[in-house]
Amino acid sequence: MKIGSLEVGKIGLGAWQAGGGAWRVDFAELKRAYEYALDHGIKFIDTAEVYGSGKSEEFVAELIRNRPHVVVATKVAGSNWGRILKSAERSRRRIGRVDLLQFHWPPPIYVPLCKVIRDLEKAAQLGLTAEIGVSNFDARLMEKALTCTKKYEIVSDQVVYNPLHRAAERLIEMGRARGFVVIAWSPLAKGAVLKENLGNDPARRFDSVVNRAKTAEGRRVAETIRKIAETRGVSPAAVVLAWHAAKGSFPIPGVKTLKQAQEVLEANALQLSEAEVRAIDKASAPFITGTVWPSAMRYIPGFLLKLSFTLARI
Numbered sequence: 160m161k162i163g164s165l166e167v168g169k170i171g172l173g174a175w176q177a178g179g180g181a182w183r184v185d186f187a188e189l190k191r192a193y194e195y196a197l198d199h200g201i202k203f204i205d206t207a208e209v210y211g212s213g214k215s216e217e218f219v220a221e222l223i224r225n226r227p228h229v230v231v232a233t234k235v236a237g238s239n240w241g242r243i244l245k246s247a248e249r250s251r252r253r254i255g256r257v258d259l260l261q262f263h264w265p266p267p268i269y270v271p272l273c274k275v276i277r278d279l280e281k282a283a284q285l286g287l288t289a290e291i292g293v294s295n296f297d298a299r300l301m302e303k304a305l306t307c308t309k310k311y312e313i314v315s316d317q318v319v320y321n322p323l324h325r326a327a328e329r330l331i332e333m334g335r336a337r338g339f340v341v342i343a344w345s346p347l348a349k350g351a352v353l354k355e356n357l358g359n360d361p362a363r364r365f366d367s368v369v370n371r372a373k374t375a376e377g378r379r380v381a382e383t384i385r386k387i388a389e390t391r392g393v394s395p396a397a398v399v400l401a402w403h404a405a406k407g408s409f410p411i412p413g414v415k416t417l418k419q420a421q422e423v424l425e426a427n428a429l430q431l432s433e434a435e436v437r438a439i440d441k442a443s444a445p446f447i448t449g450t451v452w453p454s455a456m457r458y459i460p461g462f463l464l465k466l467s468f469t470l471a472r473i
C-alpha cells in the first residue's frame with residue numbers, strides 16, 4: 160500500500176500504548192514487541208503529540224534511530240489549530256523525522272478549515288513533513304478539506320474502523336476515488352473483537368465500541384473471526400487485519416507484548432478468501448452505522464475538548 164509517496168506495506172503499528180497514560184504497559188516488553196515488529200516486516204508507525212504528552216513520540220524516536228526504512232506518522236492535536244507549525248517543529252525535534260503529519264481531530268466549528276489545511280501545507284513546504292493528512296474527518300468534512308489544498312494533496316484520513324464499527328466504509332470508497340487512504344485506528348476494536356477478558360485500561364473505559372462486543376451481534380462477529388482463525392491456523396488478530404486489507408483500509412494496531420506483535424505479523428502472509436471476507440461482513444453488518452466522529456464535538460470549545468482528553472488520560 161502507498162500513502163501518497165510513502166510505501167507502507169499492508170499493516171502498520173500505532174504507538175498510543177507507549178504514551179503510558181491510557182494503557183497499562185510493561186515498557187521493557189513493549190519495546191521488545193515494537194522492535195520485533197519493525198525488524199520483521201512492519202514499515203509504518205503512528206504516534207501523536209498528545210500521547211503521554213510526547214512520551215510516545217520519544218519512544219518512536221528511539222525505535223527509528225537505526226531503522227531508516229520505517230515511515231513515521233504523527234499528529235498535531237486538534238486543539239492546536241492555531242499553533243500547527245510550532246507543534247510540527249516540536250514533534251520533528253522530538254522524533255527526529257516526520258514523514259506524515261496529520262491533524263488529529265476536527266477543529267471547532269468557528270475555525271476556518273482551510274487555514275488548518277494551509278498550515279499543514281506550510282509545514283510540508285518548510286520540510287517538517289513529507290506528506291500531510293487528517294484524522295477523524297467524516298466524508299463531509301473531508302470533501303471540504305480536499306478543496307482547501309493549494310500545493311499538496313491530503314493523502315490520508317485516520318479514523319476508527321473495525322468489524323464492530325464500520326461507519327468509515329463511505330470514506331474508504333471516497334478515498335479510492337479521490338486518492339487518499341483511510342488509516343484505521345482501533346483496527347482490533349481495542350482487542351474486544353478478539354477475546355472476552357479485557358483489561359480495564361483507561362483507553363477502554365469510555366469506548367462504546369468495546370461494549371458492542373458484549374451484545375449478541377458482537378459475539379457473533381467474534382465467533383466468526385475465531386472460526387476462520389482456527390481453520391487457517393492463525394491468530395484472530397491476523398484474521399481481522401487481513402479483513403482490513405481486503406476492505407481497502409490501512410490498519411495500525413497497537414500491541415503490548417511480543418506475542419501480540421508476532422500474531423499481528425501473521426497478517427502479512429494471510430489473504431482471506433472472498434467467502435471469508437463475506438462471512439465477516441455479514442456478521443458485522445449491524446455495525447455499518449453511526450459516524451466516524453460526532454459532528455456535535457465541533458461545537459465544544461477547543462480548550463474544553465483538550466481538557467476532557469487530558470482527564471481521560473489520552
Ligand SMILES: NC(=O)c1ccc[n+]([C@@H]2O[C@H](COP(=O)([O-])OP(=O)(O)OC[C@H]3O[C@@H](n4cnc5c(N)ncnc54)[C@H](OP(=O)(O)O)[C@@H]3O)[C@@H](O)[C@H]2O)c1
Pocket residue numbers: 172173174175176182205206263294295317318343344345346347348349350353354357358360394396411412413414415418419420422423
Ligand atoms: N486518530 C485517533 O484519534 C486515534 C484514536 C485511537 C487510536 N489511534 C491510533 O491507532 C492505534 C491502534 O488503536 P488502539 O490502540 O486504540 O486499538 P487496537 O489496535 O484495536 O487495540 C490495541 C489493543 O489490543 C490488544 N491486542 C493487540 N494485539 C493483540 C493480539 N494479537 N491478541 C489479543 N489482543 C491484542 C492489546 O491490548 P491488551 O493487551 O490490553 O488486551 C492492545 O493494546 C493507536 O496505537 C494509535 O496510534 C488513533
